[in-house]
Amino acid sequence: MKKTVFVFSALIIALLLLFKLSRYAYLSGDLSIEIVIGVIAIVFFVVGIYINKKSLQKEKNHFIDHKKIEELGISKREYEVLVQISKGFSNKEIADTLFLSESTIKTHVSNLLVKLDSKRRTQAIEKAKNLQILPI
Amino acid sequence: MKKTVFVFSALIIALLLLFKLSRYAYLSGDLSIEIVIGVIAIVFFVVGIYINKKSLQKEKNHFIDHKKIEELGISKREYEVLVQISKGFSNKEIADTLFLSESTIKTHVSNLLVKLDSKRRTQAIEKAKNLQILPI
């Protein structure tokens, strides 16, 4: 969050500087009006694309709602299991990668199904993605 | 595709007009350099955001790769079943909504698993989303 504020502040300052600079450059007769307008247009065009890309990244994709996870009472281990499930692994495979027994995974999955109000792991995946607690 | 070309052509023409207009407005003394530059900056900023949003929509989201579906030899019915699976329904539930027997669904699912090179339905969902044959 601090980083975002910093980047935006720097951006605004840079744009204001550009603004002033272009005005000076034009008034002092170094540049024609076409070039000044062209440069301004290109710069703001690129800035628009950049800002939009950043905001979309946070909104749509990789943003995970940690509050929601807490609200639902999903523990760390349970969440780890949920992630593995969403990648299409079986209970046995998850047990092996997390160095646990299959029984443990079954317990975690069962708890997850209750907490996500689902009857099947596929349904749990769907719900989790809709609730933005899993990357879409 | 035709629509895209049209929109872009109109956009470019509008921007060129704006460009010329701003130059004329300034030279004729109606507007100050600050206002001209400001308007140009805002317009190009908005255009940048708009174009970026459009391109990202097509790239990342709701675009379904029908070619890929055909390549994999997935039939219409099979694809319908795949969609239902990805929504978290059981074979029985899918059978009921499509007015088929559970046996038929099992056959379709089995074929899907072969065609998507998967061992489980959850894995099939993952692969299908990566291949962009299911909405992400």
Place this chain on the structure above:
DNA sequence: TCAGTACTCATACTAAAGTACCAAAAACAC
């Protein structure tokens, strides 16, 4: 019309997934 493909369904089976209940370490908060 005939071959090929897609679609449907059944049986019989194996393999996962999921439930219910219990219980003991381990981590954590107060």
Place this chain on the structure above:
DNA sequence: GTGTTTTTGGTACTTTAGTATGAGTACTGA
């Protein structure tokens, strides 16, 4: 340090999921 939650694991069971095989029907292109 005591109570609470988390994590781990087990047994025994039911329910889904998935495989293998066969077979009839419907549609489609040559």
